[in-house]
Amino acid sequence: MHLRQIFLNIYGNCIKYNRPGGKITTVMEAADVHDGICTYRWTISDTGIGMSPEFLSHIFDPFSQEKTDARSVYQGTGLGMAITKGLIEQMNGSIEVTSQVGVGSVFVITIPFEIAREQKKDKEIAEKYADVVCDFQWCADFAAARNFSFSKATKDYCMWLDADDVVPESEQKKIVALKEKLTETKADVVMMPYDVAFDAGGKPTFSYFRERIVKNTGRPLWEGRVHEVITPYGNILHEDIHVEHRKEKAYDTDRNLLIYEKMRAEGCVFSPREQFYYARELYYHGRYEEAIDEFRVFMGREGAWLENKLEACRQMAVCYGQLQKPQEQLETLFYSFTLDLPRAETCCDLGRYYFDRQAWREAAFWYETALRVEKRKNGGGFILEDCYGYLPCIQLCVCYDRLGRREKAVSYNEMAAVFKPEDRAVAYNRAYFANVSKA
Structure with missing residues (x-):
């Protein structure tokens, strides 16, 4: 595998010949998938000094170096790009370079890879349980993939699951019962809880409702290249049937951000929802100042969903905290109260803000407020289950212990034990209080 040397050569050129304050942008995508081969394409662009057309025509010749501009001040053998091209061709790939003097250069590398046996096995497993298994050529567009799959549906309703989704046996029985009466309900969309994070005991800690079953309309319903969604419409039915997302291994953490940045480079105008999720990807990647800017753009967009606005406030507050701006952190959390009634998640964030500063009375106030907040199960927003019981209780135990109010602690x-009887923090506190009472 020559990838390391290939990219060391290319990025080395991009860095060496860039201008002060310049940047390098990389977009990676699966360009084609067929017959057990996945072809990847990397597009690497810089804002460097660029190359003349004359030099560009000889860039892959051995010992070629541009002599007519600032490149000549950097010493090298002139073999880098010739070696790079040779390595890529050994891997049955190709490289193309475009450049403009004073603007920068773009390198496009395309290399085919054989799909690992483990990935091939997915299709073999699917074929054991389904009469029809279809191939889809990946195009960095999740909505397109889901619309393709729905286009193959032949029944009145469509239900979707990801490869790492699990339907517990108890929930399977509920789905069978729902299926028998689905036509009678005249539902267009059936929303179900999606449990995506779990504690050590397997209890869901993070969930939200998703459009799990939809009427087969014969037209594309999914929207969004990333974080795809079907906007609920018509007769909407909420069912307490849980689907669990049991991810066994990490996916490419840069994938979603790269897709969004490609969309932006293409001149796409983000919808409010895409704007929100783009800002979230920046936040996840630690690009806090950029994330705040994009969240603010989202907050000002007409049609921005309330639940996403509330979540944006929470994540902006985290960004401000990481940037050591506590006043802005607090103001952003309090601003969410002007949008709607407080959510327990936000109250817990405020509790944590004061808890970290050992302001025990203020922390206790917000954790107790969180316990009084009603959970909005059918609101569609993200729900952190622990914020509606266990987390405020275990934190209040500490707050009141620090305030000298042992009995309340x-x-x-x-109370925390009611939510998590086997919790180690609960057990530790019991031992702690037993020791204190003996002293």
Whole structure:
């Protein structure tokens, strides 16, 4: 595998010949998938000094170096690009270069790879349980993939699951019962809880409703290249049937951000929802200042969904915290209260803000407020289950212990035990209080 040397050569050129304050942008995508081969394409662009057309025509010749501009001040053998091209061709790939003096250069590398046996096995497994298994050529567009799959549906309703989704046996029985009466309900969309994170005991800690079953309309319903969605419409039915997302291995953490940045490079105008998720990807990648800017753009967009606005406030507050701007962090959390009634998640964020500063009274106020907030199960927003019970209780145990109110601290620890009987923090606190009472 020559990838390391290939990219060391290319990025080395991009860095060496860039201008002060310049940048390098990389977009990676699966360009083609067929017959067990996945072809990847990397597009690497810089804002460097660029190359003349004359030099560009000889860039892959051995010992070629541009002599007519600032490149000549950097010493090298002139073999880098010739070696790079040779390595790529050994891998049955190709490289193309375009450049403009004073603007920069773009390198496009395309290399085919044989799909690992493990990935091929997915299709073999699917074929054991389905009469029809279809291939889709990946195009960095999740909505297109889902619309393709829905186009193959032959029944009145479509239900989707990801490869790492699990339907517990108890929930399978509920789905069978729902299926028997689905036509009678005249539902267009059936929303179900999607559990995506779990504690050590397997209890869901993060969930939200998703459009799990939809009427087969024969037209594309999914929207969004990333974080694709079907906008609920018509007769919407909410069912307490849980689907669990049991991810066994990490995916490419840069994938979603790269797709969004490609869309932006193509001149796409983000919808409010895409704007929100783009800002979230920046936040996840630690690009906090950029994330704040994009969240602010989202907040000002007409049609921005309320639940996403509330979540944006929480994530902007985290960004401000990471940037050591506590005043802005607090103001952003409080601003969410002007949009709607407080959510327990936001109250817990405020509790944590004061908890970290050992302001125990203020922290206790917000954690107790979180316990009084009603959970909006059918609101569609993200729900952190622990914020509606366990988390405020276990934190209040600490707050009241620090305030010298031992009896109340013990009481809240036992309340936390109601939500998580086997929790190690609860057990530790019980031992701690037992020791204190003996002293």
